[in-house]
Amino acid sequence: MELYEPYGIPVASKAEKESFDRANTKAMIFTRMLKDSEKVVFFGGAGVSTESGIPDFRSATGVYSQKYGNRSPEQIVSRSFFDSFPREFYSFYREKMLFLDAKPNAAHLKLAELEKAGKDITIVTQNIDGLHQKAGSSKVIELHGSVMRNRCMKCGQEYNVNFVANDRNPVPECSLCGGKIKPDVVLYEESLDEKNIEAAVTAISECDMLIVAGTSLVVYPAAGFIRYFRGAHSVIINLSQSGHDQFMDLAVHEKVGEFLSQIDVSECVGKKKKSAE
Numbered sequence: 001m002e003l004y005e006p007y008g009i010p011v012a013s014k015a016e017k018e019s020f021d022r023a024n025t026k027a028m029i030f031t032r033m034l035k036d037s038e039k040v041v042f043f044g045g046a047g048v049s050t051e052s053g054i055p056d057f058r059s060a061t062g063v064y065s066q067k068y069g070n071r072s073p074e075q076i077v078s079r080s081f082f083d084s085f086p087r088e089f090y091s092f093y094r095e096k097m098l099f100l101d102a103k104p105n106a107a108h109l110k111l112a113e114l115e116k117a118g119k120d121i122t123i124v125t126q127n128i129d130g131l132h133q134k135a136g137s138s139k140v141i142e143l144h145g146s147v148m149r150n151r152c153m154k155c156g157q158e159y160n161v162n163f164v165a166n167d168r169n170p171v172p173e174c175s176l177c178g179g180k181i182k183p184d185v186v187l188y189e190e191s192l193d194e195k196n197i198e199a200a201v202t203a204i205s206e207c208d209m210l211i212v213a214g215t216s217l218v219v220y221p222a223a224g225f226i227r228y229f230r231g232a233h234s235v236i237i238n239l240s241q242s243g244h245d246q247f248m249d250l251a252v253h254e255k256v257g258e259f260l261s262q263i264d265v266s267e268c269v270g271k272k273k274k275s276a277e
């Protein structure tokens, strides 16, 4: 079996190699990488949900470009701020971080479609919006938690996102004990869940293909997890260029939803399990 360089994709014949040379598009290369990969990890960030109308943090129109008095958004979404100024926290959180009407976009839907078609695909997301699950993906590791889950800090009673959004108290209160409710979101100064870290690192270190998308890769420790990748194919899909592009096999500077829309799922599946080869 020959390899199509520089992407390391197996090609069956000289004719196929020549057809690649003629129609060498990024979507085509991406499709072949997917087909060649048994285990795939999609590592995503806020940019995966901008096409659903949820602003990211660091783009020009992102949340961080706006000013909130003399405070930065990083300060507001920190644990010490939540503990000291819960009203101000919730006022920001309800306005800037809850998007109850957001719907999965073409990126979320294509990933769910790949799973449905039989691709072993794990999503490791920094997002807290729950849109991958809404789209139908089942293997989702939420490194920074989810706005969908909320818990009373006193008695542990769980609440859904609608309760938190609509509770008339400035700080949502537990209807059983009156305790303060906290979203199951990892705030600055808080640690990531150990089980999630382990699951993400294991998935990334064992996969054949890593797709990094819609993330500025500046929030640690999450961004550091992609260093565990040892597989054959790595792709970054991000609107803006980054210092990581040079370390990936393929760099795509397009909207992730628009790029993934070009992918025909039926052409990405079909690699036999190694044990059956």
Ligand code: CNA
Pocket: 044, 045, 046, 047, 048, 049, 050, 051, 054, 055, 056, 057, 058, 059, 062, 126, 127, 128, 129, 144, 213, 214, 215, 216, 217, 218, 219, 237, 238, 239, 240, 254, 255, 256, 257
């Ligand atoms: P970020 O730092 O805001 O970076 C987003 C990146 O995505 C930027 O490099 C953009 O150029 C790029 N981008 C924007 N739109 C697209 C698009 N359509 N296609 C491709 N690329 C695009 O966000 P990160 O995820 O890197 O930062 C991690 C933070 C952001 C996590 O803690 C998240 O919880 C947090 N966050 C999450 C959401 C959400 O859940 N939807 C929204 C905003 C922030």
